[in-house]
Amino acid sequence: MLNRFMQSRLRGLMVLALILIILPAFLGNPFHYELVIQMAIIAATVVGLNLLVGFAGQISLGHAGFFGLGAYFTGIATGTYGWSSVPALVVGAIAVGIIAWVVGRPILRLKGHYLSMATLAVGFIIAIILNNERAITGGPDGMPVPALDLFGWELSTFGQYSLFGLDISGVQAWYILVSVVLLLAVWFAQNLIESPIGRALRSVKGSEVAASVVGVDTAKYKSLVFVISAIYASIMGGLYAHFQGFITPAVASFEFSILFITMVVLGGMGSTLGVILGAVVLKLLPQVLADFQELETVMFGLILMLTMIFMPKGLLPTITAIVSKRMRKKAGGEA
Amino acid sequence: MLAEFLQYLFTGITIGATYALIALGFTLIYNASHVINFAQGEFLMIGGMATVSLTAMGVPMVFAVVLAVILAGVLGIALQRFAIAPAKQADVVTLIIITIGASIFIRGIAQMVWGKQYHVMQNFSTNEPIQVFGAVLNSQSLWVLGVGAVMVVALVLFFTKTLIGKAILATSMNKEAARLVGIRTQMVLMLAFMVSALLGSVAGIVVAPITFTSYDIGIILGLKGFVAAAIGGLGSGVGAVVGGLTLGIVEAMTAGYISSDYKDAVAFSMILLVLFFMPRGLFGAKVVERV
Numbered sequence: 274m275l276n277r278f279m280q281s282r283l284r285g286l287m288v289l290a291l292i293l294i295i296l297p298a299f300l301g302n303p304f305h306y307e308l309v310i311q312m313a314i315i316a317a318t319v320v321g322l323n324l325l326v327g328f329a330g331q332i333s334l335g336h337a338g339f340f341g342l343g344a345y346f347t348g349i350a351t352g353t354y355g356w357s358s359v360p361a362l363v364v365g366a367i368a369v370g371i372i373a374w375v376v377g378r379p380i381l382r383l384k385g386h387y388l389s390m391a392t393l394a395v396g397f398i399i400a401i402i403l404n405n406e407r408a409i410t411g412g413p414d415g416m417p418v419p420a421l422d423l424f425g426w427e428l429s430t431f432g433q434y435s436l437f438g439l440d441i442s443g444v445q446a447w448y449i450l451v452s453v454v455l456l457l458a459v460w461f462a463q464n465l466i467e468s469p470i471g472r473a474l475r476s477v478k479g480s481e482v483a484a485s486v487v488g489v490d491t492a493k494y495k496s497l498v499f500v501i502s503a504i505y506a507s508i509m510g511g512l513y514a515h516f517q518g519f520i521t522p523a524v525a526s527f528e529f530s531i532l533f534i535t536m537v538v539l540g541g542m543g544s545t546l547g548v549i550l551g552a553v554v555l556k557l558l559p560q561v562l563a564d565f566q567e568l569e570t571v572m573f574g575l576i577l578m579l580t581m582i583f584m585p586k587g588l589l590p591t592i593t594a595i596v597s598k599r600m601r602k603k604a605g606g607e608a
Numbered sequence: 609m610l611a612e613f614l615q616y617l618f619t620g621i622t623i624g625a626t627y628a629l630i631a632l633g634f635t636l637i638y639n640a641s642h643v644i645n646f647a648q649g650e651f652l653m654i655g656g657m658a659t660v661s662l663t664a665m666g667v668p669m670v671f672a673v674v675l676a677v678i679l680a681g682v683l684g685i686a687l688q689r690f691a692i693a694p695a696k697q698a699d700v701v702t703l704i705i706i707t708i709g710a711s712i713f714i715r716g717i718a719q720m721v722w723g724k725q726y727h728v729m730q731n732f733s734t735n736e737p738i739q740v741f742g743a744v745l746n747s748q749s750l751w752v753l754g755v756g757a758v759m760v761v762a763l764v765l766f767f768t769k770t771l772i773g774k775a776i777l778a779t780s781m782n783k784e785a786a787r788l789v790g791i792r793t794q795m796v797l798m799l800a801f802m803v804s805a806l807l808g809s810v811a812g813i814v815v816a817p818i819t820f821t822s823y824d825i826g827i828i829l830g831l832k833g834f835v836a837a838a839i840g841g842l843g844s845g846v847g848a849v850v851g852g853l854t855l856g857i858v859e860a861m862t863a864g865y866i867s868s869d870y871k872d873a874v875a876f877s878m879i880l881l882v883l884f885f886m887p888r889g890l891f892g893a894k895v896v897e898r899v
Contacts, residue, residue, distance in 0.1 A: 538705050
């Protein structure tokens with residue numbers, strides 16, 4: 274009974290929920306919370322990117338472009354035009370989805386390195402526009418973003434709130450919010466993967482020609498997953514803008530795009546929990562390496578190279594493979 | 609009017625020649641191993657920075673250049689031997705991340721050794737600009753064009769006249785068959801990375817007096833080179849040269865006549881346009897996918 278439950282697709286979600294519930298016991302100060310909240314926001318973004326990269330087998334080196342568009346849409350709508358957050362996030366997601374669909378149709382015909390080039394170009398163009406349209410975006414200096422308001426209830430990182438009689442701080446409230454959002458992101462992704470759409474996507478990854486021969490409209494499904502992953506990025510970008518309270522075009526930069534795709538590959542393409550682990554590791558690494566000061570960049574590059582050379586399948590799939598091999602050996606020995 | 613146009617054209621051709629050399633480096637490695645080397649720009653940086661610091665230590669210019677080029681070549685071999693070769697059967701994305709890791713690593717070392725500030729290199733010959741129909745031509749531009757042309761001719765001769773060059777071509781066409789006729793393909797791959805690094809570092813050295821140099825110039829120059837290679841069609845030598853020059857000229861014209869703020873957007877809009885209509889670039893080979 275328990276075994277069958279563990280095999281189900283909810284297993285990953287349960288493990289994640291458990292971690293998110295236990296984690297606050299280890300978070301000592303607001304700085305820890307901030308780090309974990311940023312991690313969760315970015316993790317949800319890469320869960321969306323993983324649908325495109327890990328399941329449909331398409332590369333995107335420009336995903337921060339959509340993240341940045343979402344962040345700036347929210348920032349401008351709430352800050353300059355006084356919208357409240359929820360409509361800003363929703364309309365932003367729709368707008369970014371449409372943009373992704375328009376550019377995705379022609380781009381996704383490309384393959385391999387040409388696709389990586391084209392997505393890289395889209396990301397760069399978005400970043401350059403955000404940098405140069407100073408009147409709207411504040412240019413390279415960035416722009417302030419008001420606190421998140423949920424149906425008239427303002428959620429500021431500096432606020433004090435009470436939940437079921439418990440006093441919680443602003444960062445703790447944010448922690449609860451992003452935890453729920455991350456779980457929703459994972460839940461949606463897992464359901465999508467198990468749906469007919471997910472099967473169609475995996476067939477595209479396996480062999481695009483074979484998929485189209487058996488009647489899968491490969492162009493349609495590729496565009497669809499591209500749009501979905503862009504919407505993930507847009508919503509998370511909007512939340513990120515609210516949480517940080519200040520955004521610069523760096524959120525749409527090439528470096529950020531590379532960070533996203535690296536999280537996917539490092540954690541384990543096609544593994545939802547894996548890419549979350551990738552996000553956690555790559556977000557923690559600079560904190561750990563900060564002690565090395567001058568050596569920080571060198572160490573980062575070295576670790577990146579070594580992990581990818583020796584664990585080309587990514588952290589989580591490699592670890593699971595080793596663990597299950599050990600278990601099987603043990604089980605075999607006992608029998 | 610004419611002077612203005614000529615001015616932009618000179619600027620465009622000069623920077624375009626640099627892009628062409630970087631694109632050739634990409635092409636070479638792509639042909640030999642089907643890897644897109646995101647660390648290509650770092651070879652330029654190493655070339656320029658090493659030359660600047662060696663001359664500052666009192667090494668004569670010629671020796672400084674030779675040493676810098678050798679350093680880059682060794683780096684190219686090391687990159688293939690220690691980062692690419694061990695990853696053998698990895699995915700396209702995984703290989704991209706490995707080369708990105710390598711470029712961060714190299715940049716990190718450069719930052720430790722040379723610091724974060726900009727470095728200035730003297731023109732090779734006179735600082736006196738040359739007047740052509742009212743336009744001003746930096747004498748260093750002639751060096752860039754001349755050296756670029758020599759490199760292209762040398763590459764053509766290398767691939768058509770020498771045994772080693774032909775071995776690289778053979779490996780790029782069919783690795784298994786090349787091994788069967790006795791070509792040591794691992795050596796050939798290292799060689800391809802080395803030649804690519806040499807090309808990059810030479811480009812980095814000749815262009816340094818114009819653009820200045822710092823530890824992080826490799827990122828954007830490398831990407832522009834990748835754009836140039838993709839415009840021309842990955843794997844095509846002619847394409848790399850045409851792509852590089854076209855990109856340089858269009859960029860300079862946009863900066864001059866339209867807006868210098870959007871100069872960097874030109875490269876990326878251009879590559880999208882080209883790929884929309886020609887998914888394999890201008891000179892890319894038609895590939896039939898085998899199922």
